[in-house]
Amino acid sequence: MRRWIHCGHKGMDMFNMDKEQCCVSLSVNPSRGLMDEKFIILVQKALPGFQLTIHASYHCEDGNSWEAFAHYTADAGGTVNVSQDTSLGGTYSGVEAMGLLWSLRPVPGSKPGLRLRKKNVQTPMEVTISVYQGHQTEGFVDQVPLASVLVERWYMAPGVCRIPITEEGLTATLFVPAGNGPFPGLLDLWGGGGPLVEYRAALLASHGIASLALNYLTPKTTMETGKMVDNQYFEKAYKFLQQHPQICDSRIAMLGLSLGSAFTLKMAVYSQVMKVRKCLLSRMDTFTHVKFQNNEMIWRDLLLPIPTDPSFKVDVGRLKCPLMLVVSEDDQNWPAPESAKDMKEMMERAGNSHLLTVLSYPNAGHLIEPPYTPHVRISMFRTVVMALWGGQMVEHSRAQEDAWKKILIFLRENLYDSTKPGATTLSHL
Amino acid sequence: MWSKCRWSTVMFSFLHRRSSVMSQTPPIVSVLPTRGLVDEKFKVLVENLPPGRPVTVRSLHHSDNGHYWEAFGFYTSDHRGTVNVSKDQSVGGTYTGKEPMGLLWSMCPVPGSHKGLRLRKLNMCSPMLVNISVHSGHEGFRDGAPLASVLVERWYMAPGVKRIDVQEKGLLYLFSPGPFPGILDLWGGGGGLVEYRSALLASHGFATMSLDYLSCGQPVFTYVETAFNFIKDHPQVIADRVGVVGLCLGSLPALYLAADSTVVKVVKQITSPLLLVSGCDDQNWPSFETAEDINQTMRAAGNDHLLSRLDYPDSGHLIEPPFSPHFRASTFVTTNKRKAMILWGGKTKPHSDAQEDSWRKILSFLQQHLCCSLNAKL
Numbered sequence: 001m002r003r004w005i006h007c008g009h010k011g012m013d014m015f016n017m018d019k020e021q022c023c024v025s026l027s028v029n030p031s032r033g034l035m036d037e038k039f040i041i042l043v044q045k046a047l048p049g050f051q052l053t054i055h056a057s058y059h060c061e062d063g064n065s066w067e068a069f070a071h072y073t074a075d076a077g078g079t080v081n082v083s084q085d086t087s088l089g090g091t092y093s094g095v096e097a098m099g100l101l102w103s104l105r106p107v108p109g110s111k112p113g114l115r116l117r118k119k120n121v122q123t124p125m126e127v128t129i130s131v132y133q134g135h136q137t138e139g140f141v142d143q144v145p146l147a148s149v150l151v152e153r154w155y156m157a158p159g160v161c162r163i164p165i166t167e168e169g170l171t172a173t174l175f176v177p178a179g180n181g182p183f184p185g186l187l188d189l190w191g192g193g194g195p196l197v198e199y200r201a202a203l204l205a206s207h208g209i210a211s212l213a214l215n216y217l218t219p220k221t222t223m224e225t226g227k228m229v230d231n232q233y234f235e236k237a238y239k240f241l242q243q244h245p246q247i248c249d250s251r252i253a254m255l256g257l258s259l260g261s262a263f264t265l266k267m268a269v270y271s272q273v274m275k276v277r278k279c280l281l282s283r284m285d286t287f288t289h290v291k292f293q294n295n296e297m298i299w300r301d302l303l304l305p306i307p308t309d310p311s312f313k314v315d316v317g318r319l320k321c322p323l324m325l326v327v328s329e330d331d332q333n334w335p336a337p338e339s340a341k342d343m344k345e346m347m348e349r350a351g352n353s354h355l356l357t358v359l360s361y362p363n364a365g366h367l368i369e370p371p372y373t374p375h376v377r378i379s380m381f382r383t384v385v386m387a388l389w390g391g392q393m394v395e396h397s398r399a400q401e402d403a404w405k406k407i408l409i410f411l412r413e414n415l416y417d418s419t420k421p422g423a424t425t426l427s428h429l
Numbered sequence: 430m431w432s433k434c435r436w437s438t439v440m441f442s443f444l445h446r447r448s449s450v451m452s453q454t455p456p457i458v459s460v461l462p463t464r465g466l467v468d469e470k471f472k473v474l475v476e477n478l479p480p481g482r483p484v485t486v487r488s489l490h491h492s493d494n495g496h497y498w499e500a501f502g503f504y505t506s507d508h509r510g511t512v513n514v515s516k517d518q519s520v521g522g523t524y525t526g527k528e529p530m531g532l533l534w535s536m537c538p539v540p541g542s543h544k545g546l547r548l549r550k551l552n553m554c555s556p557m558l559v560n561i562s563v564h565s566g567h568e569g570f571r572d573g574a575p576l577a578s579v580l581v582e583r584w585y586m587a588p589g590v591k592r593i594d595v596q597e598k599g600l601l602y603l604f605s606p607g608p609f610p611g612i613l614d615l616w617g618g619g620g621g622l623v624e625y626r627s628a629l630l631a632s633h634g635f636a637t638m639s640l641d642y643l644s645c646g647q648p649v650f651t652y653v654e655t656a657f658n659f660i661k662d663h664p665q666v667i668a669d670r671v672g673v674v675g676l677c678l679g680s681l682p683a684l685y686l687a688a689d690s691t692v693v694k695v696v697k698q699i700t701s702p703l704l705l706v707s708g709c710d711d712q713n714w715p716s717f718e719t720a721e722d723i724n725q726t727m728r729a730a731g732n733d734h735l736l737s738r739l740d741y742p743d744s745g746h747l748i749e750p751p752f753s754p755h756f757r758a759s760t761f762v763t764t765n766k767r768k769a770m771i772l773w774g775g776k777t778k779p780h781s782d783a784q785e786d787s788w789r790k791i792l793s794f795l796q797q798h799l800c801c802s803l804n805a806k807l
Contacts, residue, residue, distance in 0.1 A: 023800060025634065031587050032464035045800070126588065150589030157463050158558065159580030179562075179578040182455070208457060416457065416477055 024052070026131050026147040034206055035125070035153050035199070036371045036404055038097055041082035043131055043147075046074035053090070053132040054082065055140050056100035058125065064114055066104040066374065068092070071135040089135070092394070100129065101153075101372040102397035108138065113380035116373065121202040122162060124152035153372075155199045157206035162198075165212070168236045171219035173198050174212045174244075175205030181246035183210040184253065184415035187237055191258025192217070192381075200255070203370055207408055209415065210247045212237060216263065234267050251415045255280045255407075258334065258366065265314045268321060280324045280407055306335065306342045316343050317350025324357045324410050326403050328364035332390035336366070359406055361399035365391020371401040456510075456577045458486075458563045464582040466632055467557065467625075468751045468788055470529055471581065473514035475563045478506040478576075485522065485570035486514060488532035489539075489560045493551040497539040498754065500524065500532045503567040512563075521567060524778070532561065533583075534781035536754040545760035545770050548753065553592060553602075553628040556582035585625050587632035592624075595659070600624055600639045602631030607665030610672070610799035612637040613657050613686075617677025626674070629750055633792055635799065636666045642682060653682040670799045674791075677714065677746065684723075699727065704737045704794045706787050708744030712774035716746070739790060741783035745775025751785040 024046045028039050046052060055069040070087035072080040083097040092099035106114045118125055130145035156162065159178025165171075173196060177183055186209045190197040195218040201211035214237050216229050242249035256264030264280075306313075316323070327340045340358055347353040361368075365377060366389040375396040381387040391399075456477045465471055478484060487501040502519030504512040515529040524531030538546045550557055562578035564570035586592070586602070593601045600622060603609070612635045616623040621644075627637040638660050645652045661668045675683030688699045705723065707716035720738055727733040741748070745757065761771040775783075 025796075025800070030462040030465060030469075032582075032584070033462060037462070124588075149587075152464075152588045154464070157580075158556075158582045178560075178580040180574060412457075416455075 024050075024131055024146050026129065026149055028129055028149050028151045031149065032124070032152040032154065034157060035155055035203060035373075038083075039151065040097070041100070041129060043072070043074065043080040044078060046078040046080065048074060048076045048078055050074040050078065051133075051135050052080065052146070053134065053136045054080070054100065055130045055132060055145070056104060057128045057130070057140070058104060058116075060116055060125075061119055064110055065107045066116060067107050067140065068100045068103040068105065069137070069140070070096075070099060090137070098372045098397075098401075101127070102374055102400070103393060104374040113378060113386050115367075115376050115379040117197070118155065118199055121155040121198045124154045127151045127153060155202040155206070160202065160205045162202065165240065166220070168240065169219070169221045169233070170237055170240060171196065171215040171221075172212050172237060172240075173201065174210065175201045176210045176246055177205050177208050181210070182248040183208060183246060184251040184411070185209070185241040185244070185247040185249075186211040186253045186255055186411070187234075187241060187264075188213045189216060189254070189256040189260030189263055191260050195219075200257075200370060204255075204411075207411075209253075209411060210241070210244065212241055216260075231267065231270075234263060238267070253280065253411060253415060257368075262314075265316065265319075268323075269314050269316060269318050280326070280410065306338050313342075313346075315346070317346050317352060319347070319352055319355060322355045322357070322410075322414055324359065324407065326368055326407070327358060327360040328366055328368060328391060328396075328399065329360060329362045330364060330390040330392065330396075331366045332388040333366035357410065359403055361395065361403070363392040363395035364399035365389040365396050367391075368396075368400055368403055371404045372397070373400060375400075456484075456563055458561060458577045458579050460561055460579050460581045463579070464556070464584065466587060466629065467583045467585055467753075468629060472529065473532065473561055475504075475506070475512040475514075475577070476510065478510040478512065478563075480506055480508045480510050482506045482510070482565075483567050484512060484576070485564040485567055486512065486532065487562050487564060487570070487575075488536065489562070490536065490548075490557060492548055496542055496546055496548075498536040498546075498548055499539050500534075500536040500754075501570070502528070502531055530752045530781075530785075533559070533752040534754060534784070535777060537756075543760075545758060547756060547759040549623070550585060550625055553585045553624045556584045559583060585628040585632070590628065590631045592628070595638065600627065601660075601663070602627045602637045602639075603665055607636065608667045609634055609636045609665060610670040610795070611635065611660040611663065611666035612671065612795065612799075613653070613660055613673045613683075614639045615642060615653065615673065615675040615679030615683055617679050618643070626676075626750060630674070630795075633796075635672075635795060636660065636663065642679070649682055650685050653686060657686060672795055672799050674795075676748075699732055699735060702735050702737070702794070702798050704739070704791065706739045706748055706791070707741070708746055708748055708775055708780070708783065709740055709742045710744055710774040710776070710780075711746040712772040713746035737794065739787050741779065741787070743776045743779035744783035745780050746773040747775075748780075748784055748787055751788045752781070753784060755780040755784075 025044045027042045030039060033039055041054065043052065051073050053069050053071055056067060058066045060066065068091040070090035070092055072085055072087060074080050084095065086095055087093045087099065091103035091105060104116065128148055128150055130148035132140065132143060132145050161176045163174045163176065165174050186204055188201040188211050196213060196215040198213045201213035204211040216233060219229060222228060241247050241252055254264045254268060325340050327336045329337050344353060344356060344358065347356050375391055375393045376389065377391060378386055378388050456475055458475045461472045473486060475484065475486060483505050485501050485503055487499060490498045492498060501522040502524055503521040504517055504519060506512050516527065518527055519525050519531060523535035523537060536548065559581045560578055561581055562575035564575050565573055591603050593603060595601050612630055614627045614637050622639055622641040624639050627639040630637040638656060640656045642649050642652055657671065660666055661671050673683040673686050687701050687703060705720045707720045709717045717740060720740065724733060724736060727736050755775055755777045757775060758770050758772045761769055
């Protein structure tokens with residue numbers, strides 16, 4: 001009987017397998033999921049007590065490679081269930097169902113300051129999950145795994161439409177959920193790292209909210225005239241949503257991240273045109289003198305102290321819609337905790353603090369992205385400088401997961417008037 | 430500045446554009462997963478309905494050959510305004526009772542369709558798209574626009590599965606890197622190259638080849654042996670772990686390979702494990718009687734320990750992958766190009782249960798006999 005090696009090819013004898021090798025089976029469910037959905041990774045048919053490494057590999061659009069790995073020991077039934085079992089080491093430890101995604105890091109030898117961001121949201125992120133024998137920490141590329149599966153992670157649910165928008169001088173992308181609608185609408189303002197970041201809007205549309213990702217830094221008009229956009233640009237974007245036949249014009253939210261939150265707040269408070277139903281911000285605000293640490297720029301101190309003069313700030317005491325602030329307590333880029341505190345005080349004085357919800361996360365950094373996106377403490381900003389964003393990997397990843405769930409519930413409660421927050425439909429997140 | 434009444438004014442002026450009942454926010458329908466394999470279960474949930482509201486949950490699919498198929502169940506929302514198809518009872522429609530997957534297996538051609546249609550996916554590389562929607566009321570639910578809908582993808586090919594055209598032989602479905610156990614998939618007398626089961630088996634870790642053995646122009650058994658050798662010798666296939674799956678007419682060459690072929694290196698009796706799946710209401714082949722006969726033959730030969738049988742009461746001839754719609758009869762083109770309506774048999778619910786149960790057991794059988802077994806020492 002021909003001796004065979006489960007993981008080997010004919011002509012490839014990478015392992016010196018002079019012993020019968022038990023064959024493991026590997027499954028990931030779902031194999032096609034949204035970026036914010038949990039999956040279950042199961043290794044079966046291993047020998048009891050078998051030591052193995054589960055590895056995740058991703059080659060992103062810019063050609064860089066990312067990986068994560070964790071060490072497990074099969075139980076008495078020869079099984080490893082990543083959602084229930086303890087990782088003994090690797091890029092994460094402990095019981096972490098999604099650790100193989102959020103602990104992804106550039107492979108050794110990569111250039112510094114990389115950040116994992118998907119530009120083309122119409123195709124899935126393809127992650128290869130593999131099982132290797134033993135507890136390994138390097139050299140995965142040179143080995144043949146015992147088993148591997150390809151997993152697709154999507155930003156767009158089936159039926160979501162991606163529509164580039166250029167009317168009225170706007171540079172934006174609209175994502176419309178499947179179905180007839182009408183849907184609640186959302187204006188999504190990314191940060192200074194822009195210009196047009198689509199993945200969050202795509203994901204929100206996958207949750208039933210028609211979302212417009214707006215380029216307000218380098219739209220066509222700015223490129224042609226050299227002039228930055230004014231308030232009218234945002235109001236045009238808002239009106240576009242209101243007038244869209246598939247969008248409910250009285251149920252529109254705004255979501256701002258980093259620099260985008262400054263514009264979100266300003267428009268929500270002051271605009272006569274934009275009657276925003278609710279606001280979500282992950283950090284905010286206004287500007288001096290740059291600090292460095294290990295050649296990494298820290299910008300938070302540029303914005304401190306928070307001005308006491310109200311004319312330098314958005315008067316949030318005048319806000320009439322619910323506002324959720326997502327605050328990272330280790331934000332090294334913007335002074336998020338200080339700003340949030342100041343805003344809360346302003347709203348308490350004005351008597352509208354009942355509209356305010358603050359989510360504050362210790363040891364989370366500036367870049368609170370959709371869940372399971374790898375944390376980067378530093379990265380190259382606009383290919384020019386190395387920026388320190390802050391945050392510790394585990395706490396930051398937990399913050400991303402928790403914040404996203406709460407953001408979706410907040411949006412659903414306020415845009416759907418749902419008194420039952422749909423915990424069951426979000427329980428898979 | 431703002432006034433609260435502006436919101437409600439805007440809301441009502443918007444409403445007259447829509448025909449659906451929208452004095453409040455629309456319901457939300459969600460399906461998990463939205464992208465799944467065709468043999469995976471899903472959960473369908475409707476929320477944000479008024480409590481105690483009668484609604485219809487409906488599925489709609491536009492097939493590759495241009496026909497529309499639908500299924501629907503009648504439900505009533507609970508006190509929270511929720512309908513959970515996995516847990517609640519359908520009181521009417523194309524299925525009744527608690528049926529998580531009823532929206533798929535009870536699909537039938539929409540009213541006004543031709544008679545004798547059969548739902549089969551032709552292009553394996555794209556998913557089957559199913560629209561799941563919720564409508565107000567029960568009878569007459571079609572009169573209004575859906576209250577909400579969601580699109581679901583059902584795939585025959587898992588991520589990473591490759592479809593390879595094997596010239597003059599058939600189609601091979603592989604999952605890299607391998608090597609993997611192999612399967613030769615022999616479809617039935619309907620002819621042509623039927624791919625979906627092979628694609629699904631590959632999604633479960635088997636390098637599977639679909640073979641068109643009827644229009645090859647060679648003696649069938651010789652051709653099938655050639656195909657078997659091809660799989661066995663493929664660099665991504667484990668040579669001593671190759672099985673054969675046969676449906677309908679295809680079970681004949683499958684049995685031949687197991688019993689009489691020298692290629693499979695067995696003597697004239699069957700010496701490899703054999704699983705027989707029979708629908709007891711099969712109106713096309715005498716499946717049950719044949720299985721009984723095989724059983725007796727093997728008992729007399731002393732090798733019936735190799736035989737496993739799955740017999741399903743009230744199931745018809747076409748035991749397909751799970752959740753595929755059942756049809757008692759359909760149009761069939763005979764070898765002399767004539768169309769006939771063939772009675773396959775089976776009742777929808779028992780046949781659908783049989784498809785679900787048998788698929789699980791087929792996969793388990795293949796995994797047990799084609800994947801390696803545990804070794805006590807490492």
